[in-house]
Amino acid sequence: MRLFSAMTASAVAAATSLFATIALADDQLPELPVRGAPVAGGTALQDPASSVASGVVFLDNLLLWIIVPITIFVTALLIWVIVFHNRRANPEPAKFTHNSPLEVAWTAIPALILLVIAFFSFPALRYEQTMPEADVTIKTTGFQWYWGYEYVDHDVEFSSFMLQREELEDYGYTQDLYLLATDTAMVVPVGKDIVVQVTAADVIHSWAIPAFGVKQDGVPGRLAELWFNVEEEGVYFGQCSELCGINHAYMPITVKAVSEEEYVAWLERQGAQFAEGSWEADVRDRVQLATAD
Structure with a gap:
């Protein structure tokens, strides 16, 4: 069993290095406070953020x-x-x-x-x-054992892997966030209705963020939905909440909630295009106008 675990861990590490070349870096995002994380010895629910x-x-x-x-x-x-x-x-x-x-x-x-x-x-x-009309639509896919994200309106895709202890400081996280922090994060704007489409590629996974009050199973071949509207900027953590194999405990979820302006700037850095008349285009034009002045 230990040999199998070591082989599996090696496979995950190899997959991490493979996807690191195509994962989208978010190191240009502002420093954000950690608002949604478990507390050692805590017995209550996390403070609600939606x-x-x-x-x-x-x-x-x-x-x-x-x-x-x-x-x-x-x-x-x-x-x-x-x-x-x-x-x-x-x-x-x-x-x-x-x-x-x-x-x-x-x-x-x-x-x-x-x-x-x-x-x-x-x-x-x-x-x-009851799903609202989405301001942002994101498709998330559970894999053994990481998450894939696709911003369906902007042709932006990336994978998200758990950070190892020695990598945490390089990404701006403290050691107490081991098993929670990932190399890339889902980035969303505050004050907007976010609809997340959840599915899986192999076995059943579950996308859950306690601070948002959401938990949705991802079933291969099916597309489920959840929604939230984040009230405050910050970093929020979750976990796969459906037993999905030997490394189930090592596929955390990181969400960074930023201002509308920071979100649009992040999308632009990923090469996203905005439809004329969309709220993203309006924010971009407003920022450009303010910069010109």
Whole structure:
């Protein structure tokens, strides 16, 4: 098994060096704060960076407020039964078999609780699953074990591989971001609706960014979609969240959210062309006009 793991790691390293020649560098992007990353010892969800994630956090808090009183009540009831209805405290057990009011209560109250949960969760699910008109469309493909990205409106493509420890500083990352940072990142503008088309080339993968509240399986031969709108500039991390083979733990996701101007400039550095009348062309023209003045 160790030999197989070493051979697999060597294959991934070879693939990394092969794709390094065609991967798009983003070293001209501004320095960005890390906003979406796991915290050591943390138990809560990451701070939401999109409206979708805010809905997820609200539901999580709502369920917490519901389940904590239920857990306390059930625990207290169990303790009461253990203390007051054991053989020593109550040697003569009751003989009744029915209690209609109690049976109605333990049926009606859970049903009402479920209705409350459904009242809030169904609209949130609909909001997350209803795709808006995209300002940016990106197709991401899961491979064993890296991600490929294609900006379908601009003919920009690249692959994204996990950075090794010795490479982190060269790309501007700290050592605590090992297993999270990649050599290239998906770059998106803040304040724009981003639609991500998710698929896979070999086995099932899953594209997930906790701070955005999104997680979508990529299935070979199928094209699924998710969307988000990032509220703040920064670096956000995710992971493949579907067991996809021996190096499943080594295919992280990096997203860099930048201003509209920085995003358009990044696209231009990749040789992208903008359709006249598109919001990207408007931003480019505005920047050029400001520079000329």
